[in-house]
Amino acid sequence: xxxxxxxxxxxxxxxxxxxxxxxxxxxxxxxxxxxxxxxxxxxxxxxxxxxxxxxxxxxxxxxxxxxxxxxxxxxxxxxxxxxxxxxxxxxxxxxxxxxxxxxxxxxxxxxx
Amino acid sequence: xxxxxxxxxxxxxxxxxxxxxxxxxxxxxxxxxxxxxxxxxxxxxxxxxxxxxxxxxxxxxxxxxxxxxxxxxxxxxxxxxxxxxxxxxxxxxxxxxxxxxxxxxxxxxxxx
Numbered sequence: 001x002x003x004x005x006x007x008x009x010x011x012x013x014x015x016x017x018x019x020x021x022x023x024x025x026x027x028x029x030x031x032x033x034x035x036x037x038x039x040x041x042x043x044x045x046x047x048x049x050x051x052x053x054x055x056x057x058x059x060x061x062x063x064x065x066x067x068x069x070x071x072x073x074x075x076x077x078x079x080x081x082x083x084x085x086x087x088x089x090x091x092x093x094x095x096x097x098x099x100x101x102x103x104x105x106x107x108x109x110x111x112x
Numbered sequence: 113x114x115x116x117x118x119x120x121x122x123x124x125x126x127x128x129x130x131x132x133x134x135x136x137x138x139x140x141x142x143x144x145x146x147x148x149x150x151x152x153x154x155x156x157x158x159x160x161x162x163x164x165x166x167x168x169x170x171x172x173x174x175x176x177x178x179x180x181x182x183x184x185x186x187x188x189x190x191x192x193x194x195x196x197x198x199x200x201x202x203x204x205x206x207x208x209x210x211x212x213x214x215x216x217x218x219x220x221x222x223x224x
Contacts (some may be wrong), residue, residue, distance in 0.1 A: 008152075031210070042200055042214040043155075050210070058211070088153055099210055100145065103154035 003027070006091050006104035013078070013085065013111050021076045021107045023091035031096045033076035036060060037088040037106075046089075049074055050096050078109060086111045118215040120199060131188040133197050133218040134211045135201030142204045144177055145212065146186050158186075158199075168207075173207045 004025040013019045023032065031050050035043040045058030049068040063082025068074055074093075078085045088108050092101040119134045135144070143162045147155040161168045161177045161184065168175045174187040188195055198219045202212040 020114055035214075040216075042216040044214075048211065066129060088152075092155075099143075099204055099212065100157050100160055100213060102154075102157070103147075105154045106152070108152075 004091060004102055004104040006089075006107050008107060009105065011107055011109045013109060015111065016080045018077055018079050019109065021078070021089055021091075021109070022103060023074045023076065024072055025074075025093040025102070025104075026072060027093055027102060028071070029093035029095055029102070030071075031094050031099070032068065033092045033094075033101065034058075034064070034066065034074070034076045035090045035092065043090060046076065048098060057106050084108055118199075118218045120218060121216070122219045122221075123192060124221040124223065127191060127193055129191055129222075130137050130193075131191050131195070131220055131222070133186045133201075133220070134197050135184045135186070135215055137184075137201075137203045137205075137213075137215075138182065140206045141179070142206055144175075145202045145204070146173075146175060146184075147200045147202060147214075149200065149217070151197075155200065189221075191220075191222045193222050196220060196222045 007022045033048040034046040037043050044060050046064050047066040050056035055068050063079045090106045091104040094101045117136050145160045146158045149155045159170045159175050161175050172189045177184045198217045200217045201215045
């Protein structure tokens with residue numbers, strides 16, 4: 001059953017904590033992406049990675065960090081430096097040259 | 113950096129009617145894509161139209177692209193209650209190949 005998975009579905013964070021969101025894909029895609037979606041808004045790109053061990057900042061990378069140690073995995077850490085982290089986070093993957101993106105189900109992060 | 117703007121922001125129609133959503137963008141593109149998002153879920157790719165194409169069909173979906181006006185439209189014919197969702201256009205600009213820029217979306221409600 002191929003696809004892209006995200007966990008957890010819901011995540012609660014206290015002020016000052018770092019939290020890590022998981023994203024895994026078994027589609028053999030080269031590229032992976034993290035987006036943030038705020039209520040009633042479109043998606044904004046946080047980070048993306050074209051190949052293993054390489055990633056680039058998107059439009060709103062401040063307060064976030066990522067790693068790409070394996071092709072299948074692209075975890076996102078929301079650090080305490082991110083002042084307004086409450087949002088819906090979406091992970092996606094694609095073959096780089098075709099860039100039709102396949103999305104995971106999302107993680108809803110709430111800061112308490 | 114919001115590339116696409118969608119119009120209308122919200123649309124409410126009766127089942128069986130057609131729904132038309134428009135997307136305008138600012139820079140030259142390689143392709144334009146349309147995605148659908150059900151409430152609280154990830155996005156699903158609907159259709160991709162390349163910059164050298166003017167019209168594309170997929171089932172009840174028809175997409176047009178006018179690169180001279182930097183605009184696209186998505187037509188859903190014979191709408192169903194199950195089409196209720198948010199619809200987003202996303203552009204892959206020639207100056208930033210591989211990264212998609214999403215519009216803010218059109219929320220479609222189809223009343224049974």
